[in-house]
Amino acid sequence: MSERIVVVGASLAGLRGAEAIRLAGHAGPLTLVGDEPHAPYDRPSLSKHVIAGEFGAGATTLPNLVALDAEWRLGQAAVGLDAVKREIVLSGGEQLEYDRLLITTGARARSWHEPLEAALTGVFTLRGRDDAEALRGALARKPERVLIIGGGFIGCEAASVCRDLGLAVTMVDPGPAPLARILGISVSGFLRERMERAGVEIRPNAKVRSLTGEAGRVTGAILEDGAEVSAEIILVALGAIPNTDWLDGSGLAREKGALVCDSHCRVRDESGFIHAEIRAAGDVAAFPHPLYDDGLTRLEHWGNAVAQGAYAGRALVKGDDGPAFSELPTFWSNQFGLTIKLAGLTKGADSLAFVQGSLKDGRFIAAYGHEGRTIAALSFDCARWLPAYAAAIEARAPFPPITGAVDQLTRLGPIDPAWPVAQG
Amino acid sequence: MSLSTLFDEIKDPKNRPDPYPLYARLAGHPVVRQEDGTYLVSSHAAIRALLFDPRISSADLPPAKSPPTGNPFKDWILQPIKDEIVSRHRPLIFRDPPDHDALRRIVMTQFTISRVNAMKARAEAHLGELLDKRCGAREICVVEDIAYPLPVTIICEMLGVPREDEPTFQGWATQLATALEPDARHDEETQGQTRATFDAISAYMKVLIKEKRRHPQDDMLSGLAAGTEAGAMGEFDLIATSILLLVAGHETTVNLIANGMLTLLRHPHELERLRQDAERAPRLVEEILRYEPPVHFRTRKALADIAIAGEVIPEGAPVVLLFAAANRDPARFAEPRRFDPDRPDNQHFSFGGSLHYCLGAPLARIEGEIALVTLARRLIDPRLVDDPPPYREGASLRGPKTLRLSVDRIA
Incomplete structure (x- = not known):
């Protein structure tokens, strides 16, 4: 009997998962479900070239590396799961039976918490290709000022594009410096300097209280300290939320919204039972990473979607225990003429050392340590040496x-990475 | 013989025609210590890891030392100063970051892809002339008649060296290329000759650079001499860089063309396919680079203890990156001993890798492609006179000394 495999979530992790499912020898029916009407596409360029208007969002369609011979259910979201009957409900009411299931529903942008303000024309989030197209159109109309709420990667990359387009930008950052939560203030201070030199007006340690509008169009924002910023465009870049609402009532366990997985990407239900026939990968999955013992790890990295999608797809078919998923987390970002790359995870680092390059030239590698062990290495325009540090991190050097x-x-000994005080 | 003296065998001229069985003995031994403390690195994975390891240095030349003249003023005052200057301003292949990066950035403003592409037509025309000169002959030497004259003409033109000086340059380039051989560095006689050549070529370059400053033209030396948007080089670095550009693109390309033609004659089916279809040239050149690389190995120095592949290369140890062995690593290439231009994902190390990746690679590829296509078309029924051909001495820059072919005619 040939088993039915369903992949819910037709983005990068889902596509690489589906390819791995075929490569692992599954010859039976394969269905991919995706809530967007688009074929799987690549997101990294959305916040760079696409919003800059260098190429259209259509150019981001991902190449198919393996013949999938799959049934595609695009534009149909999964809205429910019955893990006992092994059945998925689609938004149209249709029911899909499966024998094995791969969940790669990813995450969505956190939208502005006040729905009426979020609905104002000129307020954007940036996650999918339609978002990017819309924002590109708005930026092309040369707004007087763009206000970016949030100092994470999407906010920083968008700010960089805006400055390249000659647009005035204000960034309201809840942290003390952009990316401080991920890199620590000691490192992100370099980025802040770079951004300010590029002309971004940064409001650190600040929060937006409300958005203002007129005749349905956004006109700006009022900060918690009462200051007003006028802007024609507001990009809400406050991170992402795992897409697991559709699993309400399924009994699958979640932590901070992410699916709780074991070291082999198998999902767990609320009673602690491991479902070997359901695996999850990518932004939606929280899993124990062997290098980072402290609880579960959830990654929103492109590289993790690729590696974990492929791992989970293969494991789903093979059903063996094999080695645990242990890919070293890595990411990159391009902004303000810089290529920033990180290998490993900085969480919990208690020391930092600038190990190579030149601080004066803003080109360096910084290593992060935890209790005498190297856990991460960051490159600002110095990436050529990063593989050696990645190998050291994997070897628990x-x-x-x-x-x-x-x-x-x-000359610089280890210093404090300077983590920002946790935000409420 | 044991693996701990294998490098001696690799360097032994009697193994020049076919060093590959020696490399094959290193399978399963990616990092091997030699009796003299040198470490041989031969697997694709280990070489890759070391190329991207910041504890590996390219500054592995011994300090410059002029041969004594007998004149105490020269020997005790002048020469040591000159030696110090030479040691500090080595060409960028012997430099580490950040100096290397600054120099390379400046060179790259001049070694542009448009300048390289402009050499296509020039190379085709020059090859035509070289073959026309041999028209009517029943025998041709690929090395002397084609492979030597072509690259020197092209690089001289790109740099802006007057054509009448080309023959002098060819001699200098050949002498300086021997400096790349590891043993030559410690052999006093060779070192003396190399130094004399270096001094002669430096003096020539100095004059030429002055001339370029007075009358700038559209060539690389004029650009470098005038300073670029990436900065300007000091006088000593400028001279060392000009010499490097001249020499590095020379013997290597000679080997690419000669090895290429030799390989094609040993695989006549591929030669015939190339004759029919010039579009095959890029794939062919890539596989020739993997299969018979112009540079078999390069040396480095460990700046700290490096743990790799179960060994620890100690601080200060000389390291030999055996690119030609990695190119035939069965863990990386399926059927590595087979010449297969249609091989997928042909990531060879014949241009090195990482920060020292050959900056002349695009030019070498163009020259190789054009030379092989032209030879395939114009040599009618070529046959090898000697197989294997005689080889030049170098174990690193390995290539035929002569490559004589008998032909029905030259079309």
Whole structure:
């Protein structure tokens, strides 16, 4: 009997998962369900080239690396799961039976918490290709000022594009410096300097209280300290929320909204039972990473969607226990003429060392340590050496991992990464 | 013989015609210590890891030392100063970041892809002339008649070296290329000759650069001499860089063309396909680079203890990156001993990798493609006179000394 496999979530992790399912030898029916009408597409360029108008969102369609011979259910969201009957309900009311299920529903942009304000014309979030197209159109009309709420990666990349387009930008950042929550203030201070030099007006440690509008169009925002910022365009870039609402009532366990998985991407239900026939991958999955013992890890990285999607797809078919999923987390970002790359996870780092490059030139590698072990390495325009640090992190090398290297920064001993005080 | 003296065998000229069985013995031994403390690195994965490891240095030349002249003023005052200057301003292949990066950025403003592409027509025309000169001959030497004259003409033109000086340059380039061989660095006689050549070519370059400053033209030396948007080089670096550009693109391309023709004659089916279809040239050149690389290995130095593949390369140890062995690593290439231009994902190390990746690679590819296509078309029924051909001495820059072909005619 040939088993039916369903992949819910037709983005990067789902596509790479589906390809792995075929590569692993599954010859039976394969169905991909996606809530968007688009074939799987690549997101990294949305917040860069697409909103800059360098190429259209249509150019982001992902290449199919393996013949899938799949049934596509695009434009139909999954709205429910019965893990006992092994059945998925689609938005049109149709029921899809499965024998094995891969959940790759990803995450969505956190929208502005006040729905009436969020609905004002000129208020955007940026996650999908339609969002990017809409924002591109709005930026092309040369707004007087763009207000970006949030100092994370999407906010920073969008700010960079806006400055390239010659637009005035204000960034209201709840943290002390952009990306401080991920990189620590000691490192993100360099980025803040770079952004300010590029002409971004940054309001650190600030929050927006409300958005203002007139005749249905946004006109600006009022900050919690009462200051007003007028803007024709507001980009709400406050992070992402895992797409698991459709699993309400399914009994599958969730932590902070993400699906709770074991080390092999198998999902767990609320009673602790492991479903070997359901695996999850990508932004939606929280899993124990062998290098980072402290609880579950959820990653919104492109590389993780690729690796974990492929791992989970294969494991779903093979059903074996094999080695745990252990891909080293990595990401990159391009902004303000910089290429920022991170290998490993900085969470919990208690020390930081600038190990190579030149702080004066704003080109360096910084290593993060935790209790004497190297857990992450960050590159600002110095990525060529990152593979050596990635290998050191995977080998649980002492901190700092590499000494005596070329282009070494020797004078600076380990310092405090300076984590921002947790925000409520 | 044990693996701990394998590098001696690799360097032994009697193994020049076919060093590949020696490399094959390194399978399963990605990092091997030699008796003299040198580390041989041969697997694709280990070489890759070391190329991207910041504890690996390219500054592995011994300090410059002029041969004694007998004149105490020269030997004790002048020469040591000159030696110090030479040691500090090595060409960028012997430099580490950040100096290397700054120099390379400046070179890249001049070694532009449009300048490289402009050489296509020039190379075709020059090859035509070279073959026309041999028209009517029943024998041709690929090395002397084609592979040597072509690259030197092209690089001289790109740099802006007057054509009448080309023959002098060819001699200098050949002498300086021997400096890349590891043993030559420690051999006093060769070092002396190399140094004398270096001094001669430096003096020539100095004059030429002055001339370029007075009368700038549309060539690389004029651009470098005038300073670029990425900065300007100091005088000593400018001279060292000009010499490097001249030499590096020279012997290597000679080997690419000669090895290419030799390989095609050993695989006549591929030669025939190329004759029918010039579009095959890029794939062919890539596979020739993997299969018979112009540069078999390069050396580095470990700046700190490096744990790799179960070994620890200690601080200060000389490291040999055996690119030619990695190009035939069965863990990376299916059927590595088979010459297969249709091989997918042909990521060879014949241009090195990482920060020192050959900046002349696009030019080498163009010259290789044009030379092979032209030879395939114009040599009617070519046959190898000697197989294997005699080889030049170099174990790193390995290639035929001569490659004589008998032909029915030259079309």
